[in-house]
Amino acid sequence: MKRCVMLSVLVGGLCTVASVASAQEAPSPVQGEIGVWSGYIFRGVPQFVDPEVPALQGAVELGYPDREEGVWGRLWLSTALSERTANTQAGRADEVDVALGYRWKTSASSWLTLGGIVYLRPGDEPLDVREEVTARWEVEIPIIDRLRLRPYGAVYGEVYRMLGVYGEVGVQGRLELEYGFWAVAGGYGGTSFYARAGVVGFDVLSGRAGLEYVPTPGVVIAGVVNAALTSLSVNQSPSVLDEHGLVWSGLEVRYAPAF
Numbered sequence: 355m356k357r358c359v360m361l362s363v364l365v366g367g368l369c370t371v372a373s374v375a376s377a378q379e380a381p382s383p384v385q386g387e388i389g390v391w392s393g394y395i396f397r398g399v400p401q402f403v404d405p406e407v408p409a410l411q412g413a414v415e416l417g418y419p420d421r422e423e424g425v426w427g428r429l430w431l432s433t434a435l436s437e438r439t440a441n442t443q444a445g446r447a448d449e450v451d452v453a454l455g456y457r458w459k460t461s462a463s464s465w466l467t468l469g470g471i472v473y474l475r476p477g478d479e480p481l482d483v484r485e486e487v488t489a490r491w492e493v494e495i496p497i498i499d500r501l502r503l504r505p506y507g508a509v510y511g512e513v514y515r516m517l518g519v520y521g522e523v524g525v526q527g528r529l530e531l532e533y534g535f536w537a538v539a540g541g542y543g544g545t546s547f548y549a550r551a552g553v554v555g556f557d558v559l560s561g562r563a564g565l566e567y568v569p570t571p572g573v574v575i576a577g578v579v580n581a582a583l584t585s586l587s588v589n590q591s592p593s594v595l596d597e598h599g600l601v602w603s604g605l606e607v608r609y610a611p612a613f
Contacts, residue, residue, distance in 0.1 A: 388412035389606025398558035398584035464493040500530035518548030
């Protein structure tokens with residue numbers, strides 16, 4: 355029942371996005387996405403007991419086209435698409451994330467976003483709640499006419515439950531091809547430290563590559579493959595790569611008027 359409700363929220367949100375887009379000639383600040391993934395991996399760590407359990411994920415985001423200044427918000431939902439064994443440490447099947455912040459334009463091609471994120475696991479009793487304050491700086495570097503390169507750095511601080519910080523630096527790139535196709539690739543490295551007793555910090559390296567198709571302005575269909583290596587043990591295996599590495603993929607549809 356919970357999964358049906360969450361799916362209804364996702365579909366309803368995307369329908370709202372589409373209606374807003376059709377009612378306005380100018381690009382809408384509202385964006386949305388929905389996709390199916392072979393697993394739910396967060397910062398290189400599986401969030402399901404079985405990392406190969408597929409997940410349905412989607413979001414509705416309020417921002418400004420071309421990342422101009424203004425309020426930024428995001429509602430993100432995820433649920434498992436098959437039965438799985440519940441494990442509080444590895445995460446429940448359903449998750450709701452709410453993010454809110456403000457974006458400043460620090461130069462002609464760079465932006466700073468400050469805000470916060472609340473992570474909710476409605477399947478836990480009592481309700482599992484985590485929070486982070488966030489800061490992200492990104493810059494767009496022109497390489498050639500068809501190539502968009504965006505390095506970034508981000509810091510996430512958890513000040514209540516786990517009392518720690520996670521930092522990440524990375525780069526995202528898009529290369530325009532022919533007939534509405536784009537090649538996408540990127541990667542990041544992250545590390546964390548937590549002062550709370552019993553909470554283990556970790557390091558992660560992750561990369562992604564994929565192909566996007568834009569059939570009409572604002573609509574993006576994407577297929578992506580991700581890979582990650584983490585200092586934590588994610589599988590019981592004698593192979594170092596299998597014990598600390600994961601590969602997952604997904605197919606999603608996005609409404610992104612600023613694309």
